[in-house]
Amino acid sequence: MKEQVIEVKNYISKSNLPSTDFVINPYIGCPHKCMYCYASFMKRFTNHLEAWGDFVDVKICGKPLNTRNLCGKNLVIGSVTDPYNIYEKKYEITRNILHQLVATPVSVDIITKSDLVARDMDILSKLHKVKVVLSINSFDDSFRFDVEPYAPSIKRRIQTLRTLYNSGIPTVLFMSPIFPEITDFKRIIEETKDFVCEYWFENLNLRSAYKQRVLDYVYKKYPDLMFLYQDIFVFNNNSYWLFLREKIEQYCREESLNYSVFFHYGRVSG
Numbered sequence: 001m002k003e004q005v006i007e008v009k010n011y012i013s014k015s016n017l018p019s020t021d022f023v024i025n026p027y028i029g030c031p032h033k034c035m036y037c038y039a040s041f042m043k044r045f046t047n048h049l050e051a052w053g054d055f056v057d058v059k060i061c062g063k064p065l066n067t068r069n070l071c072g073k074n075l076v077i078g079s080v081t082d083p084y085n086i087y088e089k090k091y092e093i094t095r096n097i098l099h100q101l102v103a104t105p106v107s108v109d110i111i112t113k114s115d116l117v118a119r120d121m122d123i124l125s126k127l128h129k130v131k132v133v134l135s136i137n138s139f140d141d142s143f144r145f146d147v148e149p150y151a152p153s154i155k156r157r158i159q160t161l162r163t164l165y166n167s168g169i170p171t172v173l174f175m176s177p178i179f180p181e182i183t184d185f186k187r188i189i190e191e192t193k194d195f196v197c198e199y200w201f202e203n204l205n206l207r208s209a210y211k212q213r214v215l216d217y218v219y220k221k222y223p224d225l226m227f228l229y230q231d232i233f234v235f236n237n238n239s240y241w242l243f244l245r246e247k248i249e250q251y252c253r254e255e256s257l258n259y260s261v262f263f264h265y266g267r268v269s270g
C-alpha cells in the first residue's frame with residue numbers, strides 16, 4: 001500500500017451528485033478495495049501507477065476551511081473515498097474538517113463503512129445537522145469479505161449504527177450496492193429498524209473496469225444467479241430493478257420508514 005501526504009489548496013468541491021451541493025473527500029484512493037468500487041474511475045486523475053485500492057493520498061490543507069458558501073447547503077463527506085478508512089486513525093483529517101464545520105449551518109452527510117466514525121461522536125453531536133450513513137448490503141460476512149475485503153465487518157457496522165443512534169446522532173443505513181438476489185433488503189431492515197432513522201437504496205451499477213470481475217465472481221460463487229446477472233448486466237434488461245424498486249417502496253411505505261431510492265437505469269452496464 002503506497003501512502004503519501006499531498007498538499008491541497010482547498011478541501012471543498014462543487015458536487016455533481018443529486019441533491020448535494022458540495023463534497024469533501026479527505027483522501028484520494030481507498031484502502032477498503034471493494035470489488036465493485038464506483039470510485040475507481042478516479043485513478044485516471046492521479047499520477048499513480050498502483051491499482052486503485054493500492055494507494056492513498058492523504059490531503060493536507062494549510063488554510064482554514066472556507067465555510068462561507070456552505071451556509072444552508074448540503075455537504076457530502078466521502079463520495080469517492082471512505083473518510084474513516086484506516087489512515088484516518090493516524091492523520092485525523094476528517095476529524096479536523098468536522099471540527100471546522102461546527103459553527104457553520106450546513107447539512108452534512110458522512111458516508112462510510114467504518115466504525116471509526118464513532119470516535120468522533122463528540123464533534124458530530126455539535127454539528128448543526130448531520131447524518132452518518134453506513135453502507136451495508138448483506139449480513140453474510142463471507143460475502144462481505146469477498147467483495148469488501150478490507151472494510152470493517154458487518155457486525156462492527158451494525159454496532160456503530162446502534163451506538164450512534166443511542167447517542168442521538170441521526171443514522172442512515174445505505175443499502176449499497178444492492179446485489180440482485182444476494183442482498184435481502186427486508187431482512188436488513190427488519191434487523192436494524194430499531195436504530196436506523198432512514199434507509200437509502202442504490203442498485204449495483206457495473207461499468208467497464210470492474211464489470212467482468214464482479215460478474216466472474218457471481219458466476220463462480222452463485223452459479224444459480226448467472227442467467228439473472230447476464231440478463232441485467234449483459235443484456236441491459238432493467239425489469240428486475242423496476243420490480244425491486246416497487247417492492248422496496250411498497251415495503252417502506254407500509255412500514256412508515258424514511259427512505260430514498262437511488263437506482264440508476266440505463267447505466268447498469270457499460
Ligand code: SF4
Nearest residue numbers: 030032033034037081
Ligand atoms: S469504501 Fe467506497 S470508496 Fe472505498 S473502496 Fe469501497 S466503494 Fe470504493
